[in-house]
Amino acid sequence: MAALFATRLRRLRLNAGLTQAQLGQRTHTHPTRINQIERTTGAKPTLELARALDEAVGAEELLVELWPYVYRETFPDWAREFMERSERATAIREYASAVVPGLLQTEDYARALLSLGRTLESAEQLEERVAARLGRQVRLTEPSGPELWVVVDEAVLLRPLGDPSVMQAQLTRLLEAGQHPRVTLQVLPFSSGGHEIIGRSLTLLNQPDGTESAYVEVADFGQLFDDSDEVESFSVTYDRLRALALPPNMSLDMIRSAMEGTRRAERTPSRSERRRLAQVQLQQSGGRQLRRGRRPLPRPRPRP
Secondary structure (H helix, E strand, C coil): CHHHHEEEHHHHHHHHCCCCCHHHHHHCCCCCHHHHHHCCCCCCCCHHHHHHHHHCCCCCCCCHHHHHCCCCCCCHHHHHHHHHHHHHHEEEEECCCCCCCCHHHCCHHHHHHHHCCCCCCHHHHHHHHHHHHHHHHHHHCCCCEEEEEEEEEEEHHCCCCHHHHHHHHHHHHHHHHHHHEEEEEEEEEEHHHHCCCCCCHHHCCCCCCEEEEEEEEECCCCEECCCCHHHHHHHHHHHHHHCCCHHHHHHHHHHHHHHHHHHHHHHCHHHHHHHHHHHHHHHCCCCCCCCCCCCCCCCCCCCC
């Protein structure tokens, strides 16, 4: 499918009388990237780039329609369908039980998370998944972007992924997202206790035609629900979660508190570093040892 995409792109580009450099200018992409796509080398195109290429060569949505199939081996079937519906959604309501939602992840956080995937097959596939995830975030900045309401479990703030600097940047990203006019962010504290969907994540997607679907996900599997009764049940569950969660202002305060904890963790020496410091201190003190509960033994005096 990547080869088919490449062939179609090259044919459409030539029919439009464009060189790779000219197509790169129209799509704000380096000509080398266009060459890589046409030769099926390097990372696969993101959805945003596929849209730009489609418009530049007048493909009338052909390249956009091909894009999901290009990523057939990059994402499992259940994830692709969810991504396609998310791209069209006018409103997204999401509860994240374990990790930051994909639409709000930083690049480093996404890479640290996606590198743990059981279905990951290669480093190239990892970079393709990271690029695709970041490409989906572009919609949030568009004027026609969706309304986003996110409830994150407190565990999301406390579970480190990557080194402390990665979590610092990710928590900062959440604070910034909480200030966006189309984003509402809440934190569900541990003190709220149990709920119907504990241990799972839930997303509700409103489509332009007025239909709504629900998506439930665990670590290695997700499922879409279209039945109106099931979707309504999940919608009620989500409303309960929002009621249990902290108000937005208090939620941002909790995120700031988590950032302070991450900073302290970043300054705390590791176990090996503490052992090394202890050895240095012992050497500096002349190797004198302390007996538990006793004063240090006096050094023997030299005989006259």
